Amino acid sequence: MPIGTEILTTAQMRATESAAMASGRVSGAALMERAGRAVAGQIRLRWPRPGRVTVLCGPGNNGGDGYVIARRLHQAGWRVRVLGLDNAPGPDAEAMRRQWLAIGPILPLTEQALRDGPDSDVHVDAIFGTGLTRPPEGEIATILRHLGDSRFRDGLVAVDCPSGLCMDSGAMLGWPRGTAEHAPAARLTVAFDSPKPGHLLEQGPILCGQLVIADIGLREWREGQGAGIRLGCLWPAFDIADGRCQPVPAVVRAGLDKGRTRHGHKFSHGHALVIAGGPGRGGAARLSARAALRAGAGLVTLCPPDAAMAEHAQPPDALMRRPMDGAEDLTALLTDRRISGLCLGPGCGIDRAAVLLPALLASRRPCVLDADALTALATHPALAGALHEACVLTPHAGEFGRLFPDIAERLQSGSDDPAAMRGPAFSRLDAAREAAARAGAIVLLKGPDTVIAAPDGRAMIHSAFDLPWLATAGAGDVLAGLVAGLLARGLPALRATGLATWLHGQAARRLGPGLTADDLPEALPAVLRQSGL
Numbered sequence: 001m002p003i004g005t006e007i008l009t010t011a012q013m014r015a016t017e018s019a020a021m022a023s024g025r026v027s028g029a030a031l032m033e034r035a036g037r038a039v040a041g042q043i044r045l046r047w048p049r050p051g052r053v054t055v056l057c058g059p060g061n062n063g064g065d066g067y068v069i070a071r072r073l074h075q076a077g078w079r080v081r082v083l084g085l086d087n088a089p090g091p092d093a094e095a096m097r098r099q100w101l102a103i104g105p106i107l108p109l110t111e112q113a114l115r116d117g118p119d120s121d122v123h124v125d126a127i128f129g130t131g132l133t134r135p136p137e138g139e140i141a142t143i144l145r146h147l148g149d150s151r152f153r154d155g156l157v158a159v160d161c162p163s164g165l166c167m168d169s170g171a172m173l174g175w176p177r178g179t180a181e182h183a184p185a186a187r188l189t190v191a192f193d194s195p196k197p198g199h200l201l202e203q204g205p206i207l208c209g210q211l212v213i214a215d216i217g218l219r220e221w222r223e224g225q226g227a228g229i230r231l232g233c234l235w236p237a238f239d240i241a242d243g244r245c246q247p248v249p250a251v252v253r254a255g256l257d258k259g260r261t262r263h264g265h266k267f268s269h270g271h272a273l274v275i276a277g278g279p280g281r282g283g284a285a286r287l288s289a290r291a292a293l294r295a296g297a298g299l300v301t302l303c304p305p306d307a308a309m310a311e312h313a314q315p316p317d318a319l320m321r322r323p324m325d326g327a328e329d330l331t332a333l334l335t336d337r338r339i340s341g342l343c344l345g346p347g348c349g350i351d352r353a354a355v356l357l358p359a360l361l362a363s364r365r366p367c368v369l370d371a372d373a374l375t376a377l378a379t380h381p382a383l384a385g386a387l388h389e390a391c392v393l394t395p396h397a398g399e400f401g402r403l404f405p406d407i408a409e410r411l412q413s414g415s416d417d418p419a420a421m422r423g424p425a426f427s428r429l430d431a432a433r434e435a436a437a438r439a440g441a442i443v444l445l446k447g448p449d450t451v452i453a454a455p456d457g458r459a460m461i462h463s464a465f466d467l468p469w470l471a472t473a474g475a476g477d478v479l480a481g482l483v484a485g486l487l488a489r490g491l492p493a494l495r496a497t498g499l500a501t502w503l504h505g506q507a508a509r510r511l512g513p514g515l516t517a518d519d520l521p522e523a524l525p526a527v528l529r530q531s532g533l
């Protein structure tokens with residue numbers, strides 16, 4: 001896979017680097033030179049006129065990258081000041097440190113030295129990268145809080161990640177979980193080969209600023225790594241400031257392989273069934289049903305109880321309606337084998353969902369369970385035993401906490417337990433994977449950093465911190481409908497869920513601030529056309 005289309009954990013990154021070095025075809029020093037050169041190049045792209053830069057170098061290879069950056073910017077005419085530790089880093093970093101010492105001095109890495117120096121246009125944070133093992137303390141913690149001052153942000157460039165960020169979870173080690181106040185927030189982060197989960201989760205996207213993934217020539221060894229499950233990548237690389245994002249990722253493009261065939265008829269594009277709730281609560285399910293239609297399901301039938309049929313008379317006329325009162329009605333409907341995807345939950349009512357769930361799960365039909373269906377599952381735990389791999393659970397954080405309270409608790413912990421702050425911290429990715437394995441179903445954990453996980457450990461991350469306006473009533477109902485529509489079209493559950501999440505985000509990007517959930521399905525044709533899907 002080309003660079004940037006999959007996500008590597010820090011362990012996978014280390015294994016990739018080790019394999020490359022063990023091959024004898026590339027040395028650690030050569031990789032470090034490429035990494036430093038890439039960062040210096042990105043700095044020169046953004047600041048074309050040589051200026052003044054302070055480079056802060058930590059005790060390991062991240063610091064080694066810093067010495068390369070210092071040398072290369074010096075060669076490009078920058079006035080460079082280097083603050084570093086008086087220690088003996090590994091051999092590659094030591095070699096880079098010596099090369100810098102032939103050019104200029106290394107001042108102590110202290111807050112005092114940082115404060116006392118002349119103003120700099122750019123500060124390069126090369127203190128910690130993937131080797132962070134515990135919360136920074138003492139002088140370095142003080143420096144990081146000092147760099148967290150907002151006046152540094154426009155000129156702060158992070159090497160691999162802002163220091164202190166756990167690259168497996170996106171938590172700032174040493175900060176209460178879920179907060180990053182006064183943490184160093186970069187304008188630009190240049191990471192190597194592939195994004196890591198921490199770039200995309202929790203505080204990562206806020207602190208990284210614009211994320212650039214630099215190719216340092218590791219593709220061959222990344223692809224050669226058999227062990228460990230690869231993480232699918234749905235990350236839109238964005239700049240918080242201007243909302244730019246990447247073109248359609250390859251995994252998404254592959255997602256509709258099983259899409260429309262030129263000789264197909266409407267049934268070959270699938271029949272989705274969206275179960276609605278009682279009188280006065282039909283709006284949510286109608287949003288889901290409209291989304292399922294726009295996702296390309298050949299037919300979509302909305303099934304409210306008989307007493308609520310009248311209120312579903314209005315358009316869209318493409319939507320079919322059919323009353324469904326109890327489990328017998330559902331079982332009878334499901335004798336039609338052409339029904340290939342179901343959606344249960346939005347506006348359904350918890351009691352109705354609990355009544356319908358056993359019949360739905362017994363059918364083993366691909367389905368998405370959202371909202372009230374998730375609450376019904378949480379209040380009737382025995383039902384969870386019937387979940388299967390074609391079920392997609394779409395909890396937001398609250399629903400996740402009700403379904404998997406112990407896992408949610410581990411995710412929260414760390415706020416006042418220092419031991420829990422050690423890296424790598426338990427992440428939303430870990431949480432979703434564990435939940436999926438326990439449920440035996442796909443879990444889509446919603447939020448600005450959505451994680452999708454399958455029971456076998458495959459997972460995807462969709463980072464949408466550029467879309468705060470997507471947090472609006474009904475957006476989740478649309479997402480559930482998109483998943484149901486793609487399931488109905490025959491996409492495997494994980495792929496359907498990933499693609500639905502990406503389309504949902506792209507529709508929101510296209511619409512921009514002011515969107516309502518009603519707008520999202522209508523934006524789909526343009527998104528599909530633009531993405532070539």
Ligand SMILES: NC(=O)C1=CN([C@@H]2O[C@H](COP(=O)(O)OP(=O)(O)OC[C@H]3O[C@@H](n4cnc5c(N)ncnc54)[C@H](OP(=O)(O)O)[C@@H]3O)[C@@H](O)[C@H]2O)[C@@H](O)CC1
Pocket residue numbers: 017028031032033035036058059060061062063064065127128129130131132133134135136137140159160192
């Ligand atoms: N490998 C390669 O080929 C390439 C690697 N590259 C670069 O290397 C980076 C990874 O390098 P790395 O593994 O040396 O880790 P790094 O982030 O520099 O820190 C480790 C040092 O920090 C220390 N330490 C940790 N936590 C601490 C704390 N809280 N407070 C204080 N100390 C703490 C830790 O000490 P220890 O835990 O052993 O006490 C150790 O001394 C990676 O992000 C990328 O930038 C690129 O050049 C491409 C090629």
Ligand SMILES: Nc1ncnc2c1ncn2[C@@H]1O[C@H](COP(=O)(O)OP(=O)(O)O)[C@@H](O)[C@H]1O
Pocket residue numbers: 396446447448450464465466467468469470471472473474475476477478479504
């Ligand atoms: N801050 C945010 N930024 C971007 N997307 C968000 C944010 N918060 C939530 N979302 C997304 O918005 C949708 C909201 O879904 P949900 O919480 O179920 O809302 P509702 O129940 O009102 O439909 C999900 O797709 C979620 O991932």
Ligand SMILES: [K+]
Pocket residue numbers: 062125126127128129158159160161162163
């Ligand atoms: K760093």
